[in-house]
Each structure stands twice: as structure tokens, then as C-alpha cells.
Amino acid sequence: MSGFEIDGHAGIDSPIHRWDPRAKIASILILIFSVVMVESISVALLGLALSVAVLLASRLPLRDVARRVRWPVIFLLPIFFILPFTGGGERTVAISTVDLSFDGIILGSLILTRGVAAVILAYPLFATSPFNITVQAMRGLKMPDVTAQIFLFTYRYLFLLREEMMSIEKSLASKSFAKKTDLRTARVIGTALGMLFVRSYERSERIYRAMVSRGYEGTLPSTVKFEMKRADWAKSFAVAGAALMLQIIDFAATQGMII
Amino acid sequence: MNGLLRGDGTVKILGRKVKEDNLPWVRSRVGMVFQDPDDQLFMPNLREDVAFGPLNLGRSGPEMERDVSWALEAVGLEDLEGKSPHHLSFGQKKRAALATVLSMRPEILVLDEPTSNLDPKSKRAVVSLIRELCDSGTTIITATHDVNIVTLMADEILLLDKRVVGYGPAREILERREVLDSLGLEVPILVDLFHSLRGCCGHHFHKTPITKDEAVEGLKKILG
Numbered sequence: 001m002s003g004f005e006i007d008g009h010a011g012i013d014s015p016i017h018r019w020d021p022r023a024k025i026a027s028i029l030i031l032i033f034s035v036v037m038v039e040s041i042s043v044a045l046l047g048l049a050l051s052v053a054v055l056l057a058s059r060l061p062l063r064d065v066a067r068r069v070r071w072p073v074i075f076l077l078p079i080f081f082i083l084p085f086t087g088g089g090e091r092t093v094a095i096s097t098v099d100l101s102f103d104g105i106i107l108g109s110l111i112l113t114r115g116v117a118a119v120i121l122a123y124p125l126f127a128t129s130p131f132n133i134t135v136q137a138m139r140g141l142k143m144p145d146v147t148a149q150i151f152l153f154t155y156r157y158l159f160l161l162r163e164e165m166m167s168i169e170k171s172l173a174s175k176s177f178a179k180k181t182d183l184r185t186a187r188v189i190g191t192a193l194g195m196l197f198v199r200s201y202e203r204s205e206r207i208y209r210a211m212v213s214r215g216y217e218g219t220l221p222s223t224v225k226f227e228m229k230r231a232d233w234a235k236s237f238a239v240a241g242a243a244l245m246l247q248i249i250d251f252a253a254t255q256g257m258i259i
Numbered sequence: 260m261n262g263l264l265r266g267d268g269t270v271k272i273l274g275r276k277v278k279e280d281n282l283p284w285v286r287s288r289v290g291m292v293f294q295d296p297d298d299q300l301f302m303p304n305l306r307e308d309v310a311f312g313p314l315n316l317g318r319s320g321p322e323m324e325r326d327v328s329w330a331l332e333a334v335g336l337e338d339l340e341g342k343s344p345h346h347l348s349f350g351q352k353k354r355a356a357l358a359t360v361l362s363m364r365p366e367i368l369v370l371d372e373p374t375s376n377l378d379p380k381s382k383r384a385v386v387s388l389i390r391e392l393c394d395s396g397t398t399i400i401t402a403t404h405d406v407n408i409v410t411l412m413a414d415e416i417l418l419l420d421k422r423v424v425g426y427g428p429a430r431e432i433l434e435r436r437e438v439l440d441s442l443g444l445e446v447p448i449l450v451d452l453f454h455s456l457r458g459c460c461g462h463h464f465h466k467t468p469i470t471k472d473e474a475v476e477g478l479k480k481i482l483g
Contacts, residue, residue: 132303152303159345160297206298209263213291214363215283215315223310223323 007131009060016058017128020232021137027239028054028125034243035117040253041106044113047246051117054239058124065123069116076115083108131155136224149220157200164199168192261289261369273366287316290365294372296352300344305336305355308344312363330362334388350381357388368392370401374408386411406439406447410469418442434467449474456481
């Protein structure tokens with residue numbers, strides 16, 4: 001399975017996969033917003049636990065999710081390591097010549113936990129339905145048609161773009177081109193990317209002609225029909241309720257009502 | 260041909276001049292299959308792609324479903340209807356591209372190099388499909404450089420080199436060896452063979468064989 005293919009496990013049977021995609025997107029988005037808005041580290045950890053619970057319910061292969069989560073986490077890690085040294089505050093611990101800020105450690109952990117929880121939730125959100133169904137569901141949630149078309153075509157042609165880039169790379173390699181950190185490499189790569197851009201531009205014109213010749217007048221027709229069942233409502237209330245609970249507990253924790 | 264490109268002169272489809280205000284009508288009658296199937300297959304899965312045209316024509320429900328299923332069956336891809344285009348082989352993509360237009364049930368089908376880059380088996384499948392469609396009453400216009408498939412499916416040939424160089428029944432055009440050569444085209448293998456035989460055996464054919472059956476008959480005559 002290629003790394004671009006987010007919906008490779010859309011065929012699994014799980015409560016999240018069976019969920020009406022519109023309700024799933026709306027509910028999980030609410031949960032994501034709720035998790036990233038919490039101020040208390042202990043509530044953020046609770047949010048992380050909820051994210052993992054949703055992920056486990058989706059039965060997505062954990063190894064695959066871990067592989068994908070890795071990159072966003074690598075982006076978050078610097079914050080986690082830098083804030084303890086720059087966080088300031090009154091509570092500090094002196095280690096050798098540097099002061100470790102207790103507030104910085106807490107803030108770094110909070111940002112990392114919220115980030116990881118949100119990234120984990122993105123997988124049950126996007127990987128449990130075929131991508132076209134996800135986009136149709138977003139249209140059902142009043143996302144503008146043009147945006148939906150951009151999403152669909154981007155997803156469709158991303159694979160082609162990668163194939164074209166790979167064929168350009170193979171062609172460079174077969175002419176004994178080796179990447180180095182010099183101006184010539186930059187120039188060659190720049191030319192290759194420019195070539196890719198020109199090819200994509202020309203292809204987009206041909207695609208548009210193919211669409212127009214099949215009666216396209218600006219809107220994308222859809223055959224997908226969604227229907228909310230009782231179980232869909234139940235799952236939605238459970239997840240949205242959990243999001244609300246997180247906010248209530250967080251409010252109580254930040255006001256000092258609970259520890 | 261269906262109003263995609265503008266130029267001088269006029270094009271008439273089924274007796275009507277192509278104009279801005281009748282383009283939807285023209286496009287519902289003339290189906291165009293582009294050379295690169297990746298340009299034609301833009302939806303996330305095959306069934307949605309095949310349904311794109313009929314839905315734009317305002318068809319829906321069982322009528323649309325029937326057209327989509329028929330087109331997928333016609334090209335032999337009914338088992339792959341849920342697949343994404345990037346999961347199909349090139350030959351399957353070529354046939355899928357044809358299905359996306361067939362589902363609109365056009366009266367005229369315009370194909371741009373339908374057999375280019377295909378393996379022999381896929382090429383045969385596409386040619387026999389074109390032949391079947393032709394026999395069932397669809398007018399087919401094919402642009403191709405592959406002269407050997409022309410003998411399998413064309414009734415008439417229009418030779419183009421920026422302008423019309425020749426137009427007439429397939430046999431008549433394929434026999435004009437010097438014209439084909441001057442355009443950088445191959446002479447069909449059977450025509451080439453029988454031209455050579457004519458020179459060495461002194462046999463005279465009223466008509467140069469262009470199909471396999473005609474060639475067999477011709478060889479029988481030569482061998483007595």
C-alpha cells in the first residue's frame with residue numbers, strides 16, 4: 001500500500017467504519033476541537049485516552065497508524081524539548097548551568113499530548129471510509145462544492161503526480177545523475193519540478209476537456225446517499241458528549257475545583 | 260468535433276451545425292475518448308467515473324444504473340467497478356476510459372489512438388469491442404497511426420497531414436503505398452506482402468487482400 005493512500009483500510013468492519021460518514025466527521029471534529037482546547041495536562045491525557053479508545057474501536061492496524069503518526073509527532077517534539085528551557089516562570093530546577101522551567105515542561109507536555117491526540121483522531125476520521133465517501137459526506141455537511149472537487153481531484157491525481165516524479169527520477173538515475181549538495185543538483189531538481197509542473201498543467205487542461213465533453217458544467221454529480229440510523233445517532237451523541245465532558249472537566253480543573 | 264476546440268469552418272453533427280447553444284446536445288451525441296486514459300478517469304472510483312456522463316445528462320435511478328452496468332460489462336470491467344483508477348493496469352484503464360463514454364450511449368464515438376501502448380491481448384480486446392459497437396450501429400471515428408488495426412475495423416479512411424491527403428474506402432487508401440510512405444506511416448503487413456508477391460509471382464489480384472481471410476484466399480490461388 002502506498003503512503004498516499006489514506007483509505008486503504010476502509011474495508012474493515014468496525015463501529016467507526018459502519019458510522020454514517022457525516023455524523024462521524026462532525027462528531028470526531030468536535031472531539032478534536034475539544035481536545036486541542038483543553039488547558040489542563042491531566043484533562044489532555046484523558047483526551048489522549050479517548051482518542052486511543054476511538055482508534056481502537058476503529059480496528060485500524062496500529063502499526064500502520066503509528067507509522068503515519070510518526071511525522072506529525074516529529075514536528076511536535078521540538079516544542080516539547082525547547083519549552084522546558086524557555087518557559088520561564090518561578091518554579092525552576094537548576095541542572096548544571098541551565099534552568100529547567102516546571103511551567104515549560106507542563107506546557108510542552110500539554111501541547112504534545114493535545115497534538116498527538118488530535119493526530120490520532122485524524123485516522124478514524126479519514127481512514128475509515130473510502131476517500132470519495134468522506135468528501136461526499138463533507139459536501140453533505142455543507143462544504144462548498146468547489147472545495148470538494150479540489151479535494152477529490154487532488155487525491156486522484158496525487159498518485160499520478162508521484163508516478164511522474166518517480167519516472168523523472170528513474171530517468172535522471174539512468175543518466176548517472178547522483179544527488180549532491182551543490183548548485184547543479186539544485187538546478188536539475190528545479191528543472192525536474194518545473195517539468196512536473198508543466199506536465200500537470202497540460203494534463204489539467206486535458207482533464208477539463210474530458211470533463212466538459214462528458215457534460216460537466218461546474219458541479220460534480222453524486223450517486224452517494226446517506227441515511228442516519230439510530231446507532232449513528234447514539235455514536236454521535238457518545239463522542240460529542242465525551243467532547244463536552246472534556247470541556248466541563250477542564251473548566252473545573254482550571255478553576256481549581258478539582259485537581 | 261464536440262465543441263472543445265475552436266477553429267475556422269464548421270462541423271455538422273447528425274445534420275446540425277455545432278454552435279454554442281447546441282453544445283449540450285452535441286456532447287450527448289458525440290462521445291470522445293482521449294488518448295491518455297488518466298485524463299479521462301478523474302473520479303475516485305470506476306463506477307463513479309462511468310456514472311459521471313449519464314448523471315450530467317440528467318439520467319438517474321434505474322436508467323442510469325442500467326447504462327453504467329451495461330458500459331462496464333461491454334468493456335469487461337464489471338468486477339472492478341469499485342477500484343480506483345490508479346489500481347488498474349494500463350489496458351484496463353484504456354477500456355475503462357471507453358466505458359466512461361459508452362455509458363452515455365452516444366451515437367457517434369470519437370477515439371484517439373485507442374490501442375496505443377497496449378499489449379497484444381488488450382489491443383485485440385479493444386479492436387473487437389470497437390467492431391461490435393460498429394456492428395450495433397454506433398458510428399465510430401478513430402484516430403490512429405497503427406495501420407494494421409485499421410484493416411480490422413475501418414470501412415473508410417481519411418488520411419491527414421495538417422490537411423486531408425486522402426479519403427475513400429479502406430482498401431483503396433491502404434493500397435496507396437507511396438502516400439502512406441510519404442506520411443511516415445507503415446504499409447499494412449498484408450498489403451506489403453501481396454505487393455511483393457505480385458512482383459515475384461506475376462499473379463494479379465483484382466483487389467489486394469487487406470484481411471486475414473482475403474490473404475488466405477489469395478495464397479491459395481498462388482499455391483494453386
